[in-house]
Amino acid sequence: MKATVFYGARDVRVERVPDPELKSPTDAIVRITRAAICGSDLHAYHGNMPVEPGFVLGHEGVGVVEEVGRGIAGLKKGQRVVVSGLVACGECFYCRRGQPSQCAKAGSAVFGYGKNAAGKLGELGGEQSEAIAVPLADYTCYPLPDGVDDDAAVFLADILPTAFFGALNGEIHPGDTVAIFGCGPVGLCAVLAAHLFGPAEVFAADSVGYRRDLARDLGATAVDLGEAKQKILDRTDGRGADITIEAVGNEGALAAAFENVRGGGTVSMVGVLGKPSYDFPMGLAFQRDLTFRVGLANITAHIPRLATLIEHRRIDPRPIISHTIGLDETPRGYKIFDAHAEGAVKILIKP
Ligand SMILES: [Zn+2]
Numbered sequence: 379m380k381a382t383v384f385y386g387a388r389d390v391r392v393e394r395v396p397d398p399e400l401k402s403p404t405d406a407i408v409r410i411t412r413a414a415i416c417g418s419d420l421h422a423y424h425g426n427m428p429v430e431p432g433f434v435l436g437h438e439g440v441g442v443v444e445e446v447g448r449g450i451a452g453l454k455k456g457q458r459v460v461v462s463g464l465v466a467c468g469e470c471f472y473c474r475r476g477q478p479s480q481c482a483k484a485g486s487a488v489f490g491y492g493k494n495a496a497g498k499l500g501e502l503g504g505e506q507s508e509a510i511a512v513p514l515a516d517y518t519c520y521p522l523p524d525g526v527d528d529d530a531a532v533f534l535a536d537i538l539p540t541a542f543f544g545a546l547n548g549e550i551h552p553g554d555t556v557a558i559f560g561c562g563p564v565g566l567c568a569v570l571a572a573h574l575f576g577p578a579e580v581f582a583a584d585s586v587g588y589r590r591d592l593a594r595d596l597g598a599t600a601v602d603l604g605e606a607k608q609k610i611l612d613r614t615d616g617r618g619a620d621i622t623i624e625a626v627g628n629e630g631a632l633a634a635a636f637e638n639v640r641g642g643g644t645v646s647m648v649g650v651l652g653k654p655s656y657d658f659p660m661g662l663a664f665q666r667d668l669t670f671r672v673g674l675a676n677i678t679a680h681i682p683r684l685a686t687l688i689e690h691r692r693i694d695p696r697p698i699i700s701h702t703i704g705l706d707e708t709p710r711g712y713k714i715f716d717a718h719a720e721g722a723v724k725i726l727i728k729p
């Protein structure tokens with residue numbers, strides 16, 4: 379089969395790799411019909427993540443079940459599913475508590491980063507490919523309702539649940555002011571997710587004009603990063619936002635999230651870190667009684683609820699799609715997404 383293979387910083391190639399195989403009774407093979415490039419793939423693309431060359435990239439995908447192991451109870455050949463970027467068992471202590479990112483069997487395992495993010499599973503494939511072997515497939519795959527098409531469903535594999543997790547962690551109450559830093563695909567999904575909780579106003583800050591335009595279309599008050607602070611102060615009687623959400627995974631956005639939250643407020647970070655640790659403003663957090671929430675989103679736990687919201691047209695992430703490309707064009711997709719060129723926002727791949 380064909381797949382997107384990581385070779386090194388800014389070197390991504392589409393080539394033939396061995397077809398995926400069932401290795402355990404709880405595996406399934408899924409033929410991918412839609413995949414996507416994620417902002418966190420750019421950490422690998424930039425060479426900031428220790429990803430060994432030769433691995434298949436991608437942790438966001440939708441497809442059709444092609445084969446199931448004999449231990450699979452809930453999936454059938456021919457079924458349309460979203461494959462969660464996060465692999466989890468659905469049965470352990472953590473999964474039962476709604477915390478599959480800590481799954482005792484899988485151990486924070488994410489597709490598409492080689493061995494480094496494969497947790498306890500040792501090795502995982504990637505979803506920017508024609509097919510994938512999915513471990514613990516009964517829980518990692520979620521059968522899709524007919525009312526959720528492939529384009530909308532691919533958002534369920536990671537970024538919509540991640541954004542929703544960020545909004546949940548912010549504990550947004552009706553009438554709150556929310557400020558989101560970063561209007562990439564996750565930040566834009568965070569605009570949609572924040573609105574589920576009845577905020578008075580959702581600010582979305584970014585330095586790229588066309589991303590701000592999209593945030594505005596999705597219902598946010600879009601502001602340039604440079605003017606965010608003043609505008610948020612003006613609208614909150616000089617206090618700052620009740621909740622700020624960091625949606626990029628870089629230090630600048632995190633600093634802005636701390637700078638723009640009110641005393642007693644909450645900073646919620648969902649961007650995947652581009653290096654092992656960032657500076658934490660402990661003194662500021664102490665003095666201003668701030669709550670800080672951060673974590674690898676419990677993607678799998680949030681998929682059913684968000685699929686229902688898409689099915690019932692309460693959320694539609696599809697306006698965030700800027701390009702749909704063939705698998706052969708994936709290297710170009712990385713290039714334009716990284717460069718903010720050609721209006722790139724969410725790039726889908728149709729193998
Ligand atoms: Zn992702």
Ligand SMILES: [Zn+2]
Nearest residue numbers: 467470473481
């Ligand atoms: Zn588990």
